[in-house]
Amino acid sequence: MSGFAHILAQSRKELIQFRRDKLSVRLAFLLPVMALLMYGFATRLEAKNIPIAIFNFDNSKLSREYIDRIFATTDFKPSLYTGSDITYPLDNEEAKASIVILPDFSRNVLSGKTAKIEILIDGSDINNARIIKNSFFALTYFFLTANHLYQPQTIIEPVSRIWFNPGRKESLFIVPGAIAVVSWIFPALLAAFALVREKEDGTILLVYTTSLKAYELILGKILAYFIVGFLEFTLVLLIAIVIFKLELIGNIFLFSLNSIFFILTGVAFGVLIGTRTNNQMAALQAVGPVGFLGNMLLSGFIYPVHNILYPISLLSYLVPSRYFIEALRNFFLRGDSISNHLGITLFLFCQSLFLIFVSIKNMQNMQLKDN
Amino acid sequence: MLYSNFFPLLKKEFKQLLRNRQLLYFLLFIPLLQQVMYCLALDPQVKNLNLGIIDYCNTDITRELTAYLTNNEAFLLKFHKNNELELINKIKNGDLDVGIIINPDFERNLKANKKSSIQVLIDGVDANSANIASGYIGQLIYNFSQLLNPYLPKQAPVIKNEATFLYNPGLISAWFFSPGVIGMVLTIIGILVSSSSLLREREIGTLDQLLMAPVTTGEILMAKLIPLIIVLFINVIIGLSIGFIFFKVPFKGSFIDFVIVTFIAIIIVLSIGITLATVSNNQRQAMLMSFFISLPLMQLSGAIAPLESIPEPFQTLTYFDPLRYYVICIKAVLLKGADLSILWPQILPQLIMAVILITLSSHKFRKQLN
Structure with a gap:
């Protein structure tokens, strides 16, 4: 052979x-x-429905609108936690971030002073942590412009086109x-x-x-x-x-x-x-x-x-x-x-x-x- | 009488296991390799994206813009020529991730107080990076235009976010991967070692001899399990030490809690291994089967990518993955310093799975022996 x-x-x-x-x-x-x-x-890398715990100590119309804005997209969902200990839901895997709105939030905003929103993020999940931080900055920016609280002057405008995978699947x-x-x-x-x-x-x-x-x-x-x-x-x-x-x-x-x-x-x-x-x-x-x-x-x-x-x-x-x-x-x-x-x-x-x-x-x- | 037979058997199992040279490889090499590879090779941060810029305008302002866009960790300038065809080809080939085209009338528009636009082309194949790149570019250009025009009314935004990262303030990726890898290595090795050690004995035929010895099947099983538990425990400790020494992964919780959750996880993987050994006929089948089982266990555990990113029906499936609970537990013990009073919702499902699996596997094992 x-x-x-x-x-x-x-x-x-x-x-x-x-x-x-x-x-x-x-x-x-x-x-x-x-x-x-x-x-x-x-x-997948893009996280959806990340549980977020909200601590709204202000409880005004403005702060409630801000909270509605958070859950308007599929990025976040409200955590089941309803107590008042801000780190508890993070320790217990009940939320990936705690949002704290202080009592003087709407008073400060309406009088033109800077109001702070504190965001405590569970950093042990690095990917989620970055997403949460970036989303909240974008969200606050959007909230400000939508409520005419802030009109940034943009003179350069990027026109983006995403090729090959326009739906970003x-x-x-x-x-x-x-x-x-x-x-x-x-x-x-x-x-x-x-x-x-x-x-x-x-x-x-x-x-x-x-x-x-x-x-x-x-x-x-x-x-x-x-x-x-x-x-x-x-x-x-x-x-x-x-x-x-x-x-x-x-x-x-x-x-x-x-x-x-x-x-x-x-x-x-x-x-x-x-x-x-x-x-x-x-x-x-x-x-x-x-x-x-x-x-x-x-x-x-x-x-x-x-x-x-x-x-x-x-x-x-x-x-x-x-x-x-x-x-x-x-x-x-x-x-x-x-x-x-x-x-x-x-x-x-x-x-x-x-x-x-x-x-x-x-x-x-x-x-x-x-x- | 009973004990005098059990201990020699246990001694025999220990000797048999320790004689196995491959065990050393599994114990030392695999955790080392996996820890190092995962922690060094995987970095979910989007950085060093290849950027190409075509600057038809080519004035001070656009050169400044180019410098501004590339003077950061996110983008590397890889192409800077006035050749549109080449730029487009490079994006098509995947050599460039982002292409920017600045039109000739850019500065003229700016000076005339009109809006200038620049074209941004993004390779969307990697959907996640494309999303982030698009966001970065938008932010950089926004900041640049604020810098450009000092005469614009300066107004600080009335709401400011203050973000604090707890547990891993530097967002070090090794701290995320290292605990997950401990769980993954335990799963792969636990299932493989237990199923193959049982099958080897069956293939050589010494299992039949054991049956003739004056011990019960329960004792045979116990004698097999105890050395494996110890060996796997050493394996976990080695993985933990590598993370601790090389990547400075903190250990905030108590060691006892770590031992308890690890013990339950070991029982689970051993039971899976024993069940596999009883349903396979030879080592090849057992090895292929163990891949078949460990792969989804690892993918659905949240060790590599966050659980929240797993799409629905599959996200529900993660609740049936014992590794999911173990990874959450060790991350919580290591990084958050959680104790059992906090972790019980994660431990309870693990315990239930352990009881079900150990009952199932010992039942199968006995049935096969009798």
Whole structure:
């Protein structure tokens, strides 16, 4: 048999073996879908309905109007707390901020003096804390101008246009990232498990005794799990397009090319770990952190890449998702220019080639040399 | 008689667990890695946005405006040429987050006391950053126009907000992530270690031998659980120390309260792990299943992003997530110095879940053994 036939036979054997474990097969497809839905539906940055406790010691028409203004949007909702201890609701998780309106509020405002509104914010939730502070400044400003208490002279007016995502839907930002994260981790895990299982069961020794060469074994495994990975990716992509109403506006050929190389980087990484580790637990320990920490934290999936601190930010250049997430966002949101994609394609291609090469080298070192 | 059999069994479990080299990795490396990565790599603050400016007017005022817009943490000037096509392309490619175009008649309008407008183009792909960027630009331009025109009637606004941040006055992001990561690491590792240690014994076949020993199934389970509880507890303490040493996360509450809430959380994750072990046939299944469980537990816990930002049906689901309560509890103990009298509404649901899960898992375990 030629090398190519060996590779095909090896990957066929691998797929048959994979299909036998019904629960694993089901999980292999259920897990990415569940992860996608989890990220797509439940991961947001913009907070809504933040509970706010109000302490209105003034109780005038003006202060009541101000309070109505607070709850006029969906940003905030009133806290259930009705006592008079201003830090109590913050200590008890009943509110994220306490607003204190002092007794002389309306008297001061009406006589033209500056009235203070005290805002105590729970800083342990940093994201919410910033949102609350900024919203209240905007809200007070709006309240003042709406009630003709303050007429700022604006001579420069910004005319803003928000491109690509005019409705500012966060799902359109999160979902492409989620597609990348799940279609890297799960194929990588499965590929690593497959190779390590041969070691655990001892069947790898049988492989060594055959005429199968190291590169044939590695490429066979990669081919098998590339097929599995590509099916997972297609499933996740279809579900994302249908549920989150993504529009395909980029170049489909380039996108497919990027997808293929991206999945290849995942599978090749899994196989590489498989050659280096000796049991499934160890394989998981290597793929898990790289997959979850690398792909989620260093790829710009949730928070922008340029926020990562310096020495760690260098690592992010090695993370394939960083590039593929850009490709996905280009494809679904921005519409891409070819020049922008070639760098991504080139990186993913080179990385998968490198990983495959190292896996084959590792495998060769494990086998006895032919003399 | 009963005790003399239980303690040797416990000793055996301890030895078996400590011989496992991977445990060391789980105990030391994972908390270290996760703490460092989360606290250093994740920063929810919107800053260093790439800004491009086209200044067709190019006078003193517009140069001053350019300096004013970039002289802050929020924006970095990455493009400053008079090439509209290039600017637009750079925004399309994602190289620039915000583009500003100042028209040639900007100064003329200002001098004629007309309103001058400037065009602001924002890449809306990252909806959250786009929102904040748009707000920043509006604020900066407003402040600039106040500076520009000293002859405008100066009038202080009659209502002033005074915001105070409690518990984390510097809004340090590590203080937010570190306690959450302790909970996440406990969940991942607790479920994995307990399910795989049970499954290993079943795969090797030594579980059958244990059955023949003169101990009850309850004792077998207890002997398995006690070393795991201790090991996971050490894991939590390591995560806590890393946060304390590297990121100076405060510990305002009492250590006893911390131990109590952590103990309940450990019981919960161990029970989940045991239940998983009883429904899976091999280690691969158990590992995939443990991902299947820990992922939503982490996503719905509020450890990464605030609970209030989770959209409705899912926000209700968070009430069924034991990790949600644990993360709230340790944040409150560490940052707010809360005690049990305040935390009981968070502990009660955890306790109920612990009782249900431990009953379920020990029932499943016994059924499988008998």
